[in-house]
Amino acid sequence: MEKDLTPRAPAALAERWVERVILASRWLLVPFHFGLLVSVAILLAKFGQVTVATLTQTFTLSGKEVIVACLSLIELALIANLLLMVIFSGYEGFVSRLDEHRDAEERLDWRGKVGFGVLKVRLMASVAAIAGVYLLEKIIEPDQTRMQHIAWAAGAFVLFVLASVVLALMERLSERDS
Template sequence: MIERNLERGLFASRWIMAPFYVGLVFALVGLLIKFMQELFHFAVELTRAGEADVVLGILSLIDLSLAGNLLLIVIFSGYENFVSKIDVGDHEDAPDWKGKVDFGALKLKLIASMVAISGIHMLKVFMGLAKYSDRDIMWMTIIHVVFVVTGVLLALMDRLSHAPDGIRPEH
């Protein structure tokens, strides 16, 4: 009986994570506010901006939307993997991947999103090289490469951990 109550308590403790996901929803609202500010700034400056500035503005908006996508992935899949299933019935707008992203896939989606966001940031840096020192560019490039290498290694580890027994890559 003690063991059963302990296990029920441990199982119920997963609900401690729910406020984290609600907090991430507030972060998503904050990101929306920042996106709207950036969109307003972009629209106001559009007629006076040069081609490079227009591309940089668009890249900033894409960067923010990718961060929003990343937050949604973490909110939905984290909640479903660690707290409870999200029951929206057969709602036509439910994402196809909802309920299908396990922890391994979540890690890969997170790192892929980070690589994409980092890549867009690097493109913005390369379009405005005069604004950055060589040292800053070097460190941003190193950090981007670390994200890429980390993503490749995580994907490789995931693939190796799911390989059928007896079928392992040769050394």
């Protein structure tokens, strides 16, 4: 029996080593998550810039310009939410569980419950919402009346909405079959 285990021992050791390296490689994703956090900070700075610009020009801006500024703020907030959703679910799903010993008030209800399929659907829905806000900006902007820009924005919006619906249907069908 020992003779059978001896030749297999180096193979088993190599297999364990490869598995440990592959498992440890998940930590290579952490810089990506930090990069996404930096992107959220950049969006926050842009959000502040648009807010300050809108506040300082409140009485000189037209109603349409105020609406476009508000839509820009909504768009920035949606993109930041999208990034945070990717950061949370990506980190928790591939790198490490977030600390479970926090206060109940600080915990996010959806954390740990969002699977890859649900995340895909939420991401596509967020992208569709962002495309919808962008379309509204193009329609309302007084200096952007070129029909070609509006047509492209409308086409992108329709495609994102259709993709979101198809992904949601596929996710539901796969859950039903499971």
